[in-house]
Amino acid sequence: MDPGKNGLPLKTLLVQDRQVRRWLGPFILTCSIYFLLWIPEDQPSWVSALVKSLPVFCLVVFLWAVSSGGGYTWLLQGGLLCSAVGDTCLVWPETFLYGMAAFAAANFLYLCAFGFFPLRLGWLLLTIPGFALYYSILLLHLEPDLGLPVGIYGVILSAMLWRGLAQGGSAGWGALLIAVSNGILAWDTFVQTLPYARLVTMTTYYTAQVLITLSAFRSLELKTH
Template identity: 45%
Template sequence: MDILETDAHHRRKLAAEARGRTVRLLPFLVSCALYFGLWLPEPSWPSAVTKILPVLSLVLFIWSESNGSWTPYAQGIFWGLLCSCAGDICLVWPDLFLPGAGAFAIAHLCYLWALGLRPVRPVAFVLTAVVWTATLVCLKPCLDSPVLGCAGIYSALLLAAACRSLSRLPSPHWSPWLMACGFLLFATSDAILVFDRFCLLLPWARFVVMVTYYMAQSLIAASVVGEAIHWKDI
């Protein structure tokens, strides 16, 4: 009987935690709806503010999830999201594209800090190296040398973080899967953004970029929940 009561209590606790997380994610969903609903013209400060609200809500979500167990993983994702907010603001103005890319580069360094350097998966490294090389080859006709160099450094950091996330697969925990999917979406978003801005105007580019970007950041942030559970199990 005690075992049944303990199991029932555990199930009620998990259900309560799930409801709590759903409530804490509502600001993200509402702010996304606000951004796409208003769809303010860029560049403008109102557009910049509505653009960063979803990511700021994810920052608050991670802070609320810490609950006394502020793991190195959560810290890295927390600071990565904050740096992403700075990058989001800069990218609203075309003249601030390079500072925005710099802010996102720092964000990816934070994500790399969260992911660590183990385990090593040569296949993931080769795959991301091929993608990095192909990206630079495609961008070379569109960019001058200084911008191409910056793009090479930024894409190397992004794909390094993607490589680290892929290197954690396969895993019995769902957190690494969320992180890997998040970085695949992040890379997709950035690729569309760069090609639209420098190579060829793509229809609905801004919409597709922002949808994939918000999905990416939300999956990266959600991975903190599973990572925290795994950390407690250890």
Template identity: 40%
Template sequence: MTSPSRVLKSVGPKLVPFFKSVAVYFVLFIPVDKPSVWAMFVKCAPILSLMVFVLLHGMSLGDEYMFSRRILIGLIFSCLGDALLVWPHYFLHGMGAFSVAQVFYIKAFGFESLKPLLTVPLYGGALYVVSILLPHTSDVYTIGVPVYGVLLTTMVWRAIARVRFSRNQWTWTEICSCIGGMFFAISDGIIGFDRFLQTVPYSQLLIMTTYYMAQVGIALSVVDSSSVYKLSLQSQLKAETDDTVSSIIAGMNVSSDTDEAFVSKAKWNSHDVREQVAVHQHSKHD
């Protein structure tokens, strides 16, 4: 496992723009009831810097960067959602953009390790929250809120499930995406209560703090994604090679056994023939 000091030296400088833009956001702290293009830019700047962060860790159309591409697309739609949510009448559109972001995060985290037991508390908690919010929604939100809740919960499930706790093979990037997923749920939960139920004190501060923590955690998961893919490919290739070698050896053993049986049978048949000839000659002599 990579030491924290090496991680800070390699990753830290690339995150400087993110932390600076987050600092600018909280210093200016433009109230949500004063939407403007400037407010949109200040809000979106940290996510834009995370996009650059992902690109700095490599990007191509190859399979080794499939994880990074999906995280990048998720960030792009998140940034679009941030921009739309600056204006309250675009809330539904913003929720749609974040729904697409959740889909790409889910695709990035994958379903390799299911860990179905996690679904009980996660979906149970989501169902409880939706049941509280749903009576206070109307029109398309009656469908939109549950659908987004399912997508968000699935993303959190996959973010937690990818951490290999049982085999003690977890990496710090897996922990980051796990924490990021949970903070995303907290941030969106506060948004839901603040918009549909009642005003939450310091909602803007709480929402944006947890949201930026969520996105940076998810973005950090790309740091070793290409190397993990290559290691996985090497392990798969080694396993396939071992299977092929085992099959060849087994085939050779079967062939050897068959040859021995054939030779033994031939010797036995030859012995029978010699005995029959001897008997025939003896009877003829008599």
């Protein structure tokens, strides 16, 4: 944040910076707990669901605490809440489709937050072939009843990636890391087991969520207490 451009004194900027770091503390702590506990995936429980989804809930609280509100923030908070629901559903294999639907809703809300200006069609011309190639490979390994929902999810994810890259900054990096996380998860689930897939998936996922969350401060002022 540039004091000259925003007209804010240095003291105010330092207070806001401390405020952001303080409210990010719970997210960092809960992420650490998740990786330290590392509850096996073959032991699904409400405890493991809570441990997995709590970092994302902390980001919802973070936005409520430090941002001044507005449509962009509300859309991000909605996306984070849907992501937390998706995290919970994916703990149990039988609720996989519900989890995918929740993440589709999250990506759609991020897409709405990023908007369609600037358009930057060049990024779209890169994401379309990438999605088409990846989906054509997945389709060879999917059950027949999963082809359509996975395809719809991929289209929403690709659109969100396009708009995130068009926005640039932390929104672009966050959108890219969400796509990477989803790609690794899909390959490990449907095509071939990958070494350290869960570690890479969750690391990129949590990093992506915090980067998208921080993108709120490109257009919003922080709360002053």
